Amino acid sequence: MSRRFDDLMLGSLELFCLAAELESFTAAAQAAGLSPAAVSRSVARLETRMGVRLFVRTTRRIHLTDGGRAYYEQCRQALSLMRDAESQLTGEQQAPAGVLRLSVASPYGHYRVLPLLPRFRARFPKVRIELHLSNRNIDFTGEGFDLAIRGRAPPDSGLIARKLEDAELVLVAAPSYLARAGKPDSLEALAAHECIQFVLPSTGQPVPWLFSRDGQNIELETPVSYSCADDYMGMVTLARHGAGLLQTYRYIVQDDLNLGHLQQLLPEAGGRSRPISLLYPDRRHTPLRVRAFIDFLTAELAPKVGTTHAP
Incomplete structure (x- = not known):
């Protein structure tokens, strides 16, 4: 196999990444023990090789x-894979x-996750965490993520999913809303109520509410009085202030239920759940x-379940 990258080119790639992370040729030069001119020449060498501009300079x-x-x-x-391969081989x-x-x-x-991160960092202080909080699907390769946690696995057979x-x-509402609109006494009664919905980023459609009745699972599309996109917690704020009914995760509203800020509705139709999975490339x-x-996160959160490929 012929060589495409000599030592000089590999060094240029490292300096390019360092400059991109620090957003400065001078800072990259100081970190690498070189002159700013040497870093600039390395980046220019890459730009000439590919015929494109990599940076906008001001x-x-x-x-x-x-x-x-x-x-x-x-x-x-x-570069990260090269460093990891070298470390695994040499045992350094x-x-x-x-x-x-x-x-x-x-x-x-x-x-669930953010409260645990200080404990992980205390155990592994050499690991720096870059956190991305979002409800949209991500491109592992294109965006450079190591791991993702989602309530729905994206349609990528190249991912491993660990539940x-x-x-x-749970279905909840604020006492102020119930005093105004009354409590629904059946699933059919939800159609007459103000409902708060989350719009799924991948489809642009409201997420159906999940219930059970007579041993059967039911997906219900309710009226959309309020819809929230991107910021899931916006729905909870609306519910707390009496905007309407909301189906959400119990772990989010358990304190509100305990304090009486929200009330659970139709518990006889409840019991449904959604799996939360840790996703990573195979x-x-x-x-x-x-x-x-x-290993840390599954030990802290996961039930004793197996590992599967995402559907």
């Missing part, structure tokens, strides 16, 4: 072009280290920092 700072951003994500992953990496990029659905992040829990759903060499986080 007098105060630099920032990546769209093409530069895509190239950076790929280079960052490639005694503890997990490096950057862990984690994407978490926002409510699960706030209520963390079955999160129970690859031969999983970085040590990723394996450490998977």
Whole structure:
């Protein structure tokens, strides 16, 4: 196999990534023990090789072009894999280290994952966590994520899914709303109520509410008086202030239920849940920092379930 990258080019890739992360040739030069001119020449060498601009340069700072951003994500992953392979082969990496990029659905992040991260960092202080709170599906390769946590697995057979829990759903409303509109006494009665819905980013459609009746599972589309996109917690704020009925995860509103700020409705039709899963690419060499986080999180949260491929 002919060589495509000599030592000089590999060094240029490392300096390019360093400059992208620090948004400064000068800062990258200081970190690498080189002159700013040497870093600038390395980046210029890459731009000449590919015939594209990687950075927009101003007098105060630099920032990546769209093409530069895509190239950076790929280079960052490639260099990370090279470092991990070297560490595994030589046995020099005694503890997990490096950057862990984690994407978490926002409510699960706030209520389940974020409270655990200081404990993980205390155990593995050489791991730096880059956290992305979002409810949309992500592109692991294109966006450079190591792990994701979602209530719905994306249609990617190249991902492994490890269930963390079955999160129970509850129907709730504020006492102020119930005093105004009355309590629904059946699933059919929901059609006459104000309902708060979350719009799923992947489809742009409201998420159906899940119930059970006479041993049968039911998906119910209710009236949409309020719809929330992106920020899941906006729905909970609306419900707390008497906007209407909301079906949400029990772990989010349990304190509100205990304090009487919200009341559970139609418990006889409840008991439904959605699986929350940890997702990651199926690859031969999983970085040590990723394996450490998977083991930590599943020990903290997961029931005793098996590992499966995402559908």
